[in-house]
Amino acid sequence: xxxxxxxxxxxxxxxVAAQLLEEGHEVTVLDDLSTGHADAVxxxxxxxxxxxxxxxxxLADGYDAVLHFAAKSLVGESVExxxxxxxxxxxxxxxxxxxxxxxxxxxIVFSSTAATYGEPERTPILETDPTRxxxxxxASKLAVDTALTAFxxxxxxxxxxxxxFNVAGAYGAFRERHTVExxxxxxxxxxxxxxxxxxxxxxxxxxxxxGTCVRDYVHVADLARAHLLALDACTPGEHRIYNLGSxxxxxxxxxxxxxxxxxxxxxxxxxxARRPGDPAVLVASSEKIQRELGWKPAHATLRDMVADAWxxxxxxx
Numbered sequence: 240x241x242x243x244x245x246x247x248x249x250x251x252x253x254x255v256a257a258q259l260l261e262e263g264h265e266v267t268v269l270d271d272l273s274t275g276h277a278d279a280v281x282x283x284x285x286x287x288x289x290x291x292x293x294x295x296x297x298l299a300d301g302y303d304a305v306l307h308f309a310a311k312s313l314v315g316e317s318v319e320x321x322x323x324x325x326x327x328x329x330x331x332x333x334x335x336x337x338x339x340x341x342x343x344x345x346x347i348v349f350s351s352t353a354a355t356y357g358e359p360e361r362t363p364i365l366e367t368d369p370t371r372x373x374x375x376x377x378a379s380k381l382a383v384d385t386a387l388t389a390f391x392x393x394x395x396x397x398x399x400x401x402x403x404f405n406v407a408g409a410y411g412a413f414r415e416r417h418t419v420e421x422x423x424x425x426x427x428x429x430x431x432x433x434x435x436x437x438x439x440x441x442x443x444x445x446x447x448x449x450g451t452c453v454r455d456y457v458h459v460a461d462l463a464r465a466h467l468l469a470l471d472a473c474t475p476g477e478h479r480i481y482n483l484g485s486x487x488x489x490x491x492x493x494x495x496x497x498x499x500x501x502x503x504x505x506x507x508x509x510x511x512a513r514r515p516g517d518p519a520v521l522v523a524s525s526e527k528i529q530r531e532l533g534w535k536p537a538h539a540t541l542r543d544m545v546a547d548a549w550x551x552x553x554x555x556x
Contacts, residue, residue, distance in 0.1 A: 241265045242470075243298060243344075245291050245335065246308030247284065248275030250417070251350065251403075254410040254463040255306055257281040262467065269297055270309065276416060291331045295338035304346035304473065305339060306466055307332065310380070313419060314354065317376035328379035329386070336390050346473040347387070348466050351400040353482070353521065355381040362488075363455075363524035366402070366480050373516050388478045397473035404455040404484040404523045406462055407544040409551035413459075423454075423494055424545060428552050431504035438506065440491050442513035451491035453520040455484035458538035458547070468532040481532070484523030485539045493541065501545045 242259055246252040247268030252275070259266050266284040269291065280286045287297055291309045298305075310328050311317065317324040332349075339347065354377030355370045372378040387398040407424045409415070415425045429435045443450040465483055472479065489497075499506050528534045538544065 240303040241301065243267050243269055243294070243302050243305045244284075244308065245269045245294065245305065246275065246310065246350070248272060248277060248279045248286075249308055250413070250415045251406060251459060251462060252306075252308035253279040253281060253413045254459050255308070255466045256284050257410060257413060258463045258467060260284060267297060267302075269294060274418065279413060279416070281413070292334040294335050295342060298338050298342040298344055302342075302344050304348070304470055305335070305344060306348045306470065307335065308350040310350065312352075312376060313421060314374050314376050315421070317374050317379070321375035324375045324379045328376070329382045332383045333386060336386065336396070339396070340390070340394055345395060345475060346397045346470070348469045348473065349383060349387060349398060349400045351384055351402045351480070352377060352380045353402050353404045353523065355384065355402060358516070358518055359521065362520050362522040363486060364482060364522065365524050366482055366527055384478075384480065391476055391478040395475045396478070397475045398478040399469040399473055400478070400480045401465055401469060402480065402482050402523075403462060404457060404482070404521060406459050407456045408458040408460065408538065408547040410460045410463065412551060414548065414551035423491065424498065424548055425552065427495055427498040427506060428502065428549055430506045431498065431502035431549070432552065436507065437509050438495065439511040440495070440508050441511050441517065443510055445519040447490055447519055449490050449492045452517055453488035453490045453522065455486070455488050455522040456541060456544055457484050457536060458544050461536040461538055465528065465532075465534045468534050472532055481528035482523040482525055483528065484525050485536050486523065486525050487539065488520060488522040489541050494545075497541050497545050498549075501542065501549050
């Protein structure tokens with residue numbers, strides 16, 4: 240198939256693009272490089288440096304489907320600059336959907352987020368649980384999901400949204416490289432690399448076995464494979480939503496301990512106050528995508544994820 244990957248110069252998009260190429264698809268990456276890296280575009284993919292609002296000019300060449308990763312994704316920034324997130328995440332995606340409709344591209348896989356759920360009523364979280372995002376980032380992603388449902392009903396679009404929890408690991412040289420890094424594992428590994436002195440642990444008095452927050456992690460290679468399955472599952476007139484996670488939670492303390500084991504570095508920690516709105520436990524139920532699409536994480540252990548991230552981050556970019 241001929242596929243357009245928006246945001247394909249970013250962490251997850253680059254891994255998905257690489258796996259699509261390995262499967263024999265023709266891939267074009269569309270990325271404005273505002274947060275992505277040109278050297279993350281996989282060899283063999285065509286590259287267009289442009290905003291997603293310019294997607295129609297690319298799609299006019301004839302494509303079978305779009306895999307959409309282009310988004311602003313910093314929760315804190317979304318609170319400070321909500322207009323940026325609404326205009327880019329929702330406005331940009333609406334422009335993309337209109338371009339798809341005008342050029343006859345009727346399949347899309349959307350990179351959504353667990354932030355659409357907000358503070359959960361229970362864990363593991365099901366796709367049918369209430370969506371009450373607590374920040375403009377999650378709200379903008381939820382609005383895109385609403386738009387996809389509308390476009391499916393009105394125009395026969397086949398759409399699948401994948402709601403991620405915490406993504407980790409690396410796929411060969413394709414790894415996490417954010418200018419502003421907010422994710423735990425890469426920040427812990429920065430200590431072992433000598434790029435920071437310690438890592439902050441935000442709260443040690445949560446109602447969890449060791450007092451630190453528990454989160455669900457999924458390996459980026461497993462996440463990418465889910466996108467390939469979702470692409471095949473796009474059905475005209477339907478919008479499906481699936482959660483993606485390992486189904487098992489790991490605490491902040493467990494993550495730090497595994498990073499110490501993998502790197503051989505003591506990795507000092509400092510205890511900081513809880514962050515407002517941080518739930519004690521966030522764990523996904525991935526039973527639906529396992530049942531309907533046959534997806535199952537192949538790299539479910541925390542050690543696998545940390546070891547792959549460490550191997551990739553210890554090499555020159």
